[in-house]
Amino acid sequence: MIGRRDFITLLGGAAAAWPIAARAQQSSMAVIGYLSPRSAGDDPHLVVAFRRGLGETGYVEGRNAAIEYRWAEGYNDRLPGLAADLVRRQVNVIAAVAVPAATAAKAATTTIPTVFQAAADPIAAGLVTSLARPLGNLTGVTSLSVEVGPKRLELLHELMPTVTNIALLVNPTSPLVADVMTRDLQTAAQALGLQLQVLRASTEPEIAAAFATLAQMRIGALVIGPDPFFTTRSRQLATLTLRYGLPAIHHNREFAATGGVMSYGNDLADAYRLVGIYAGRLLKGERPADLPVQQATKFELVINLKTAKALGLTVPPNLLAIADEVIE
DSSP states (O other), rough: OOOOHHHHHHHHHHHTOOHHHHHHHHHEEEEEEEEEOOTTTTTTHHHHHHHHHHHHTTOOOOOTEEEEEEOTTTTTTGHHHHHHHHTTTTTTEEEEEEEEHHHHHHHHHHSEEEEEEEESTTTTTSSSOSSSSSTEEEEEEEOOOTTHHHHHHHHHHOOOOOOOOEEEEEEEEEEHHOOOOOOOOHHHHHHHHHHHEEEEOHHHHHHHHHHHHHHHOOOOOOEOOOOOOHHHTTHHHHHHHHHOOOEEEESSSSHHHHHOOOOEEEEEHHHHHHHHHHHHHHHTTTOOOGSSSSSSSOOOEEHHHHHHTTTOOOOOHHHHHOSSSEEE
């Protein structure tokens, strides 16, 4: 006798050697290509949220759906090749999570229905021409996390009103996000009478080097761009801000929960759940053009009071009053 778990394991191992189309035909499973700039072990709760959304439409991985995962492991230049591989394997739907992944998927196919998760405005990113009626083969979910970058700068300024030299950390391998963040925050900084310095990092050694540079420049506070590379390193970033005594704000709640002083953003897991729901609806035959791009409507401010005290900061009462969560 062979146990069910062992049987599935054996089946999965054998299936890896078969062409994806043949597997789909033999098992009658829908096949989804999951394209991500992250690594397989990063943020597993986001993959769980995607599967949860897929399940809400009746598709369960291993039962009536197969998911082909493609991870760029932080190297965005790998995404075009990974997207092309999914197209060759004739997946039924592509889920492209993050703007670089969606851009690669769009370049790879004009026929396979694709659902994206984007931190930036998908129209500005060139993914769709309309949010209400996307046209083409793409639709998705946008958190508009890039567009609220100036709000993060304002919150940081409220926390530290006497600091005038502030930095922005961006990932140069995500040029659209980096360029929009830089432009918008430069404008916001000017309006607030602040000097904004822009630093770039796309590897862990470059992050460490950036923080050393911030210390040399005597930067008083830091805005961290909403890039998947930084999101998966929230804990490392929080640790570095504490080590260098540098108050910072990020879009990811985990940043504040693991020692960063503030975060302001939406629920990324819920965005991934919505991507899963749209993937399921596309599998059922709905057209991307008929599925409006969904937008995040709720943003949460999280303040780590313990970190603020460790950095010698007094959080203004008006900032505490508008916080959705205060970590003490």
